[in-house]
Amino acid sequence: MTALERVLPLLDRPPAEPDVSRGYLDLLGEEARQHDTMAQRLMRSGFLPKIYEDVWRPVMFGLSKGPLGPSVEEEYALARDWLDLAAVPDGTVLDVACGPGNITRALAAGMTGHGLVVGIDASSTMLDRAVAETARPSPRGENGAADAAYVRGDAADLPFRDEAFDAVCCFGGLYLFDDPWAAVDDITRVLRPGGRAVFLTTRRPELPLIGTGSAVLGRLTGIRMFGTDDLCHALRGRGFTALRQRTYGLMQFVGGTRS
Numbered sequence: 001m002t003a004l005e006r007v008l009p010l011l012d013r014p015p016a017e018p019d020v021s022r023g024y025l026d027l028l029g030e031e032a033r034q035h036d037t038m039a040q041r042l043m044r045s046g047f048l049p050k051i052y053e054d055v056w057r058p059v060m061f062g063l064s065k066g067p068l069g070p071s072v073e074e075e076y077a078l079a080r081d082w083l084d085l086a087a088v089p090d091g092t093v094l095d096v097a098c099g100p101g102n103i104t105r106a107l108a109a110g111m112t113g114h115g116l117v118v119g120i121d122a123s124s125t126m127l128d129r130a131v132a133e134t135a136r137p138s139p140r141g142e143n144g145a146a147d148a149a150y151v152r153g154d155a156a157d158l159p160f161r162d163e164a165f166d167a168v169c170c171f172g173g174l175y176l177f178d179d180p181w182a183a184v185d186d187i188t189r190v191l192r193p194g195g196r197a198v199f200l201t202t203r204r205p206e207l208p209l210i211g212t213g214s215a216v217l218g219r220l221t222g223i224r225m226f227g228t229d230d231l232c233h234a235l236r237g238r239g240f241t242a243l244r245q246r247t248y249g250l251m252q253f254v255g256g257t258r259s
């Protein structure tokens with residue numbers, strides 16, 4: 001069974017004729033976009049996916065996390081650890097807003113059994129890149145036994161069955177979504193009880209001038225700046241327990257277990 005064939009039983013309404021012509025399962029087609037921001041247009045461009053993993057992410061996330069923030073490798077390790085992937089070697093993991101599949105591949109490499117990591121993103125150019133990169137042997141020799149497969153879909157309307165996943169990761173996505181709380185609702189829905197979720201998103205500094213400045217800049221570019229407690233509060237309200245949080249500069253990692 002191919003990695004994409006393994007995705008079909010996880011869908012809540014599998015299409016009669018799945019469009020996998022570009023190497024990922026396309027569930028959006030030519031769907032109209034409701035709210036277009038500068039940041040979203042950039043994500044859909046042909047240019048950004050080419051430089052995203054090697055240049056854009058290290059520079060932009062590095063600046064946002066600040067000098068004390070974790071390296072990219074440490075982020076991967078944090079995601080694997082907070083999701084407790086060691087406990088689900090053959091499990092199903094969802095990577096929401098997977099972009100070019102950088103986190104998807106890192107999660108798959110962290111699974112020792114024949115698990116499945118599904119990356120979902122709305123941008124076809126990002127997913128083209130994800131498919132191409134996943135087909136190449138990893139330069140770090142990180143080809144785990146787990147499969148990685150990609151779906152084009154909306155994070156706020158996840159096309160998966162209730163409780164389909166053992167773990168869900170959402171790094172660098174929440175602040176771009178029109179309705180991040182609808183996405184958190186859906187992540188909760190597709191996660192099985194006892195499963196873990198981990199997020200990396202923005203954090204509005206408490207200092208009044210910098211806080212307001214970053215919120216205004218964010219609004220102009222289409223990046224939402226979350227308060228330090230917003231996401232923890234939202235997860236607690238949706239029944240998550242064992243919450244953990246680390247803040248670095250303008251970013252925060254938040255994780256928890258679905259009850």
Ligand SMILES: C[S@@+](CC[C@H](N)C(=O)[O-])C[C@H]1O[C@@H](n2cnc3c(N)ncnc32)[C@H](O)[C@@H]1O
Nearest residue numbers: 043097098099121122123126154155171172176
């Ligand atoms: C900054 S990239 C994050 C990539 C990767 N997760 C990481 O941490 O490096 C954000 C991604 O979110 C995707 N995205 C934005 N809005 C989305 C939505 N409503 N549904 C699915 N993906 C979305 C964009 O297409 C983009 O690929």
